[in-house]
Amino acid sequence: MDERKNYFDRLQKGDEAALDYYIKNNIQTLTFFAYKHVRDEQLSEEIACDSFVKLWHNRHLLKNELHLQNFLFRVTRNACLNYLDKQKNKPVLDYDLESLTIADDNDINRKIIYAEFLKLIYDELEKLPKQQALIFKMSFLDGYSTEEICDILKTSKNNVFYAKSKAQATLRLLLKKKKFELYSVLLLAYFYHP
Amino acid sequence: MLDTQLIAFLIKKYLHNELTTEESLLFREWLNADAENVKLLSELETADKVFTDLSIYNRIAERQKEGTKLTALTEKIKERTRQDEKQPKPIRARSKRALNWIKYAAAILILFSSIYVYIKQTSDVPYPSENHSTHFSDIAPGTNRAILKLPNGKTIDLDNDADGIIADNTTISYADGRKIEIANSSAPQNAIVTLEVPLRGQYHVTLSDGTKVWVNAGSKLHYPLHFEGNQRAVELEGEAYFEVSTDEIPFIVKSKNQTLKVLGTKFNISAYDERKEIITTLVEGKVALGSENIQEAPLVLTPGQQSIFNGKRFSKTKVDVEQFIAWKNGQFYFDGVSPEEAFSQLAKWYDIDIVYEGTTPKFEFFGIIDRGKNLSGVLDILKKSGLNFKLEAQGTHRKLIIQDEQTY
Known part of the structure; x- marks a missing residue:
């Protein structure tokens, strides 16, 4: 936990090494999460990368590690939904932090839990x-x-x-x-x- | 807001049956909060979806792990952050939301501490014992032991240390040459004797034609002191491995309603009463199988083949014979066998009853295990497959209880 807190503080201070840490630990799960929406590996990876760019720009606004995790998944989800809407020629929604912090969105929470769960299993196989x-x-x-x-x-x-x-x-x-x-x-x- | 990582972690521990009491309460809390959560859990348990998604996850992960892919992605992200830095567009935040979040965190903290107190108070109370069974820790393996039943009704306890017995015309002796006293020597030469091997036993016998038979635990072999005329016939209940000496006179093994006919070869027959099938595995030579129940031409096995006879029909498959004859070489040999199969072998060799607490586990055992080990030694190895066991004795019955995963 201390280590996680440490990286979180460093990220807020603008330490790029902390960004490396979060990329390394989350990019697989985020890419998978995006893939479940858009069904395209290349695109999923692009979207996941973008989510980290957004993370970097909004790092000052994040309250803690937990908030950070949710932020990553939610901007990823929104980017996917935007992409899918675009496919259907619908107007593009701009993501914003307000929609990202709504606490009662249990459905996306379950999707995140599921992705995190797969990560745990995969990590175990990797061991x-x-x-x-x-x-x-x-x-x-x-x-x-x-x-x-x-x-x-x-x-x-x-x-x-x-x-x-x-x-x-x-x-x-x-x-x-x-x-x-x-x-x-x-x-x-x-x-x-x- | 919910700590999704924590919940994922709890789910994993739940499925592994590793939740502590505190975690279990927290997990229940989450589960009960929403019927959809229960649905998610049951999805994970039925595994179909997880299989598919895990393979997708794996593909993505492998792609990103390849060479310097991760470094390249990281660089790409950083490059973009620098470009965007020139025209930053941070997202607006509302502090009210943050306040909401703190309320959640506080609620969780309170929950945690109250659970802790609750457990502290209750966990020291000892559970009353519900039955009178006692635990015991181990059972020694089976040994060479058997009794010989003579035509006159006499029974002889065979020497445990001897390396089997040899039938030689009118006499029977141990392999080291010591004669076994048969009181009634007037018994006809073709009189049938029975070698009875109890549970936790095995024995080796050489028949009058030189054929060698290894008889497994809980089995009986009926054979004549001396083969006469143009037939060599024995009858088997249970399991035995045969090395039939070559002769022009066919050698016949009857087991239940299966009849096996050979000239000279090596094979194993497993025909225990409690099993529906008779399994015959051929190591060398050629055998012909038939049954009084069917009219068809005999089924011929070639080395490496196995027949399974269900009382009505024979089926034939190719197998790794070693695993079916390993017992006579002093090994349990499990190459993907079902728990039922593995445990039925243990039941005979350690003379224990097998009890499944809950459902029969659905997976396979792999391992070569020395049959000279105590039961606990064998169980330690099987535990590697993820099972848990408990040993209990009730009177003279000794039970191996296979524990189910925690059921929620």
Whole structure:
């Protein structure tokens, strides 16, 4: 918390390193959040970048870290809605801070919570050791058998099984009400980088 | 205003079953505030949407992590802030809103401290015990043990240390050569004896033709002291691994209503009573499977194939045979087996009842585990898959309770 407070203070004082920190920690989630509205990766990234520009210009007006997070998501959402309206030849709404601080907008809150939740899960997958990630990829995407993985990676069967178990524990929350097939689907999706 | 990061964090902990009591109350508070929140949670739990979105999230994240992409984006943002600095256009803010926010924060703080006091007062009260079961911490693994039932009704407790028994015409001896006394030596040579292996046991027997059989826990093998005439036939209840010595006389294994016929080969049959299917796995050679219940031509297995017979129909698949014969090499071998399968193996080897608290967990086990381990050692490994266990004894019954995730 102290660290977060520290960065918040530095941002307000105009320290660009603090901006780096917020970009690094939020840009993925914001881009995802924008993508859910506009369905275009390139555009989502543009919008997310713009949100940080807006953050920088309005940094003096932010009360605290919490306010900052909400600000980022809300300007992103508004930019997306503006874009979608533009597509429909509707007049462009200008974003302003007033519309951004309305507290009873529970719907957007839930969308933000959802995006933040995905970030937490993704971060957890990222924490898996490289070897483990590789083993999942080989077994679930490339369809290698346990023996083949052992041969290629020069590792023991127990290591392969251990890696699969660890991933399963990590993803366990997603398996609560699902059959295992879906778990495989997730791994496929997770390791598929077009 | 709501701390969305905190709520996301609480949801994650809730799904992982890691909420502290304080957090749990806060989480409930949020959940009860709006029916839509409950809907969001159930969406996360059913996972469909999460799967799709996680893959999108991953794609975006991977894109931005590539090489110097993040640095480039950061530079782009900073470049824009500098351009815009020349004509700044800050957004107007109203202080009234800020006041609102402080009220929220204060409310949360008060909530937090009152929850804390509440818990402090209640958590010291011990819970009354609801049943008379006692906890116990461990069970030693199964060993080599079995009894031999002779045609005259006599039973012999077989030596635990011996490396199996060998049938040799009219006599039976241990592998090290010690003779086993069979009182009634007038029994006909083709008299059937039964090797009965209890739960927490396994045993190895060499038949009169040299065929080797490893009999698993909770199983019976009926076989003649000596094979006579033009048939070698045994009957199996439960599970056993066979290395049939090559001979022109076919070797027949009957299990329930399945009949397996071979000349010489290695295979495993699992035909426990409580299971509907008979599973036959071929390691070497060739076997033919049939049943009195069906008229079709026998099903032929080649090495690496497995047949599953449900009493009416045979089906054939290709498998990694090692996992089906690992037990005779002293291993549990789980390569993606269901909890039911894994636990039924533990139930036999440790002589325990399996109880599911709540629903049967839906996921798979992976691991090769030494069968010489105590139960606790095995459970420690299975815990890596994210399950929790409790051991309880009621009278002579020992139960392994598989605990469900926290249900809300």
